[in-house]
Amino acid sequence: MKSISRRDFLKTAMALSAGSLLSLSPALRGLKAQSDKPNIIILVFDAMSARNLSVYGYPRSTTPGLERIAERATIYHSHYSAGNFTTSGTASMLTGLYPWTHRAINLSGMVRKKFVDHNIFSLMGDEYYCTAFTQNYLADVLLGQFQSGIDRHIVTPSFYDQLDHPLLGQYFSRDPVPAYYGLDDYLFSGGVDRVGSVPSTPIFGLLNHLAHMDQDFNRALPDYPYGIPNNTFYSYENEVVYAGVLDEILNLSSQQDPFLAYFHLFSPHEPYRPRREFTDIFPEMDFPFKRPTKFSTLDIPNESILWRRKTYDEFVADVDFEIEKLVNALEDSGVLKNSYLILTADHGELFERGEYGHVTRLLYDAVAHIPLIVIAPGQKSRRDIYHPTSNIDLLPTLLQIAGKKPSTNLEGKILPGLGGSEESRSLFSMEAKECSSFGSLANGATISMIKGEHKLIYYTGYPKRPDTFELYNLKEDMDEMKDLYLLDLVTASQMKKELLDTFEANRKLT
Amino acid sequence: MLKRLPNFHAVVSVYAVIASMLFAWSLLLFFWYLPSWLHFMTIGDVIAVFSYVMAASFFESLTFLLFLLLLCFSLPSNYLRNEFIARGTSITLCVIGLIMIYLRVNNTYITNILFSRFGIWPTLVAVAVSLLLTKIHQVRWALISLSDRLTIFLYILIPLSLFSLLVIIIRNIF
Numbered sequence: 001m002k003s004i005s006r007r008d009f010l011k012t013a014m015a016l017s018a019g020s021l022l023s024l025s026p027a028l029r030g031l032k033a034q035s036d037k038p039n040i041i042i043l044v045f046d047a048m049s050a051r052n053l054s055v056y057g058y059p060r061s062t063t064p065g066l067e068r069i070a071e072r073a074t075i076y077h078s079h080y081s082a083g084n085f086t087t088s089g090t091a092s093m094l095t096g097l098y099p100w101t102h103r104a105i106n107l108s109g110m111v112r113k114k115f116v117d118h119n120i121f122s123l124m125g126d127e128y129y130c131t132a133f134t135q136n137y138l139a140d141v142l143l144g145q146f147q148s149g150i151d152r153h154i155v156t157p158s159f160y161d162q163l164d165h166p167l168l169g170q171y172f173s174r175d176p177v178p179a180y181y182g183l184d185d186y187l188f189s190g191g192v193d194r195v196g197s198v199p200s201t202p203i204f205g206l207l208n209h210l211a212h213m214d215q216d217f218n219r220a221l222p223d224y225p226y227g228i229p230n231n232t233f234y235s236y237e238n239e240v241v242y243a244g245v246l247d248e249i250l251n252l253s254s255q256q257d258p259f260l261a262y263f264h265l266f267s268p269h270e271p272y273r274p275r276r277e278f279t280d281i282f283p284e285m286d287f288p289f290k291r292p293t294k295f296s297t298l299d300i301p302n303e304s305i306l307w308r309r310k311t312y313d314e315f316v317a318d319v320d321f322e323i324e325k326l327v328n329a330l331e332d333s334g335v336l337k338n339s340y341l342i343l344t345a346d347h348g349e350l351f352e353r354g355e356y357g358h359v360t361r362l363l364y365d366a367v368a369h370i371p372l373i374v375i376a377p378g379q380k381s382r383r384d385i386y387h388p389t390s391n392i393d394l395l396p397t398l399l400q401i402a403g404k405k406p407s408t409n410l411e412g413k414i415l416p417g418l419g420g421s422e423e424s425r426s427l428f429s430m431e432a433k434e435c436s437s438f439g440s441l442a443n444g445a446t447i448s449m450i451k452g453e454h455k456l457i458y459y460t461g462y463p464k465r466p467d468t469f470e471l472y473n474l475k476e477d478m479d480e481m482k483d484l485y486l487l488d489l490v491t492a493s494q495m496k497k498e499l500l501d502t503f504e505a506n507r508k509l510t
Numbered sequence: 511m512l513k514r515l516p517n518f519h520a521v522v523s524v525y526a527v528i529a530s531m532l533f534a535w536s537l538l539l540f541f542w543y544l545p546s547w548l549h550f551m552t553i554g555d556v557i558a559v560f561s562y563v564m565a566a567s568f569f570e571s572l573t574f575l576l577f578l579l580l581l582c583f584s585l586p587s588n589y590l591r592n593e594f595i596a597r598g599t600s601i602t603l604c605v606i607g608l609i610m611i612y613l614r615v616n617n618t619y620i621t622n623i624l625f626s627r628f629g630i631w632p633t634l635v636a637v638a639v640s641l642l643l644t645k646i647h648q649v650r651w652a653l654i655s656l657s658d659r660l661t662i663f664l665y666i667l668i669p670l671s672l673f674s675l676l677v678i679i680i681r682n683i684f
């Protein structure tokens with residue numbers, strides 16, 4: 001081996017020292033170009049229902065951390081997702097458009113070609129350095145589609161513990177969408193076990209199925225009595241993921257100004273797998289029993305639903321612990337002095353009417369009502385916003401924060417409390433997984449409309465089911481137990497007309 | 511060592527059967543998805559997806575061929591090598607056909623039950639029966655004729671696969 005001369009040694013040592021200083025010294029960090037625009041950090045928690053968070057009044061103390069964070073944040077109490085699962089909910093949040101417009105309505109779906117550049121990353125412009133990461137493959141398809149506006153797209157299998165399925169798309173980072181569809185989703189059915197999925201490579205696809213047939217994902221581990229958290233493709237530990245997210249944000253803040261950081265984290269999405277210290281922390285509780293409706297596709301016994309709800313609540317508590325740790329670390333590092341921190345979800349999770357989860361035709365409050373907590377730079381006191389808002393409002397709000405002129409094509413409004421007003425308007429959510437995304441949404445769709453304190457739900461086009469309306473008063477009947485459709489005829493007819501007119505105007509592709 | 515392998519003509523004939531089956535399956539599904547993809551992807555992206563599909567099918571077909579050649583190499587000549595076209599075609603039709611049936615049933619749980627309850631035995635029995643059938647002159651003739659006729663597709667499939675590989679390389683470099 002060639003010996004190192006004293007001169008070489010000194011050169012290497014100096015280079016290493018300089019590198020360390022540049023990355024560590026707060027004083028030198030200040031040498032980067034300064035901008036008067038705030039940074040924006042968005043943390044999305046998959047399938048986190050506002051209805052199960054104690055910060056929103058849930059009887060189980062699932063989110064003591066968020067409750068403490070809320071004391072120095074703006075809390076949106078009536079924030080709704082425009083979709084009831086990852087693809088539609090995330091696409092609406094990132095594009096500021098309703099699902100009937102962007103049409104990412106099916107599992108693994110994408111937004112229409114004409115809206116590919118109509119997203120949070122592209123609209124922020126070159127001024128903002130955009131980083132994006134998601135642990136959810138359905139959301140990563142969207143990030144792949146929006147990649148031209150993203151400066152750093154962190155691959156989904158980052159921070160993983162154990163890979164459970166082959167992920168070939170990650171090796172083609174310059175070609176994310178075709179590689180994902182051509183390889184992971186289409187050839188191997190992505191391991192997502194979608195209904196109707198057939199691997200298009202029969203031999204490789206079958207081998208993939210067989211290789212994972214006997215895997216016991218539910219095996220108990222000392223730290224994880226229900227098994228380790230898993231996103232279908234890989235197992236992960238939230239502690240590791242959140243530490244990785246913190247590192248990414250700290251690196252960003254030391255190198256880029258301003259930046260937009262988007263992190264879409266999989267927990268508390270099913271499977272609900274809290275760490276040991278969060279299991280059995282809640283006593284058994286009774287919740288209002290809600291019978292399956294004619295649009296429920298499952299009929300799970302109530303005991304089973306209650307058990308799943310308990311493990312979900314425990315998982316939420318686990319996630320809450322990590323969120324608080326992350327937010328405190330960001331605060332201590334000084335990143336939040338010039339950053340907006342947005343905590344939200346892509347959709348909720350329901351445990352009622354014979355169903356659990358969010359792959360459902362139902363659009364009751366639990367699956368559409370999501371958290372939104374915003375910490376503005378230097379915010380020290382709590383602010384509560386009760387006015388109904390939608391996740392399509394996030395994009396125009398961020399554009400306003402970034403000093404951009406909101407696009408006229410946006411369907412959302414600037415959030416009250418962040419520059420917007422509490423004007424009266426109707427908010428919509430839509431479920432149409434069973435419909436062709438480029439058709440007229442005729443093969444089974446559910447649309448909900450919230451106006452003031454009322455919510456109208458419309459089921460249409462489901463085979464062997466008549467079109468049906470349900471009306472609830474969310475203020476008096478938060479659990480949506482009493483259908484007022486035939487009781488409050490005036491409200492029902494007014495809302496019905498508006499909903500049908502809006503749906504008719506949007507159901508056909510233009 | 512090469513003496514333990516079948517001649518080039520026989521290999522090409524059996525490969526034609528493998529490739530025809532696997533590419534046909536992939537293309538069939540590709541065209542099922544195509545209308546949706548056209549709506550959400552640019553033509554360039556759709557061509558790229560097509561390229562990934564073709565390239566994967568190409569490697570899959572080569573993998574299966576390799577499996578047959580390994581069998582040929584390991585077994586006594588009379589078992590497979592000397593009747594490679596008929597028996598190779600028979601094994602191909604049987605194994606890939608059964609896999610397609612399993613997948614066409616299209617229920618992971620059913621596939622799991624079939625495999626976990628009966629293991630690989632249904633496939634092995636089917637392969638054994640099909641090999642026995644090649645003793646019948648008419649069956650052997652039919653298999654050889656089939657593989658011979660399918661060879662024509664290789665003139666399309668192989669250039670298409672190579673073109674697809676080229677597209678993937680270009681898209682991931684530039």
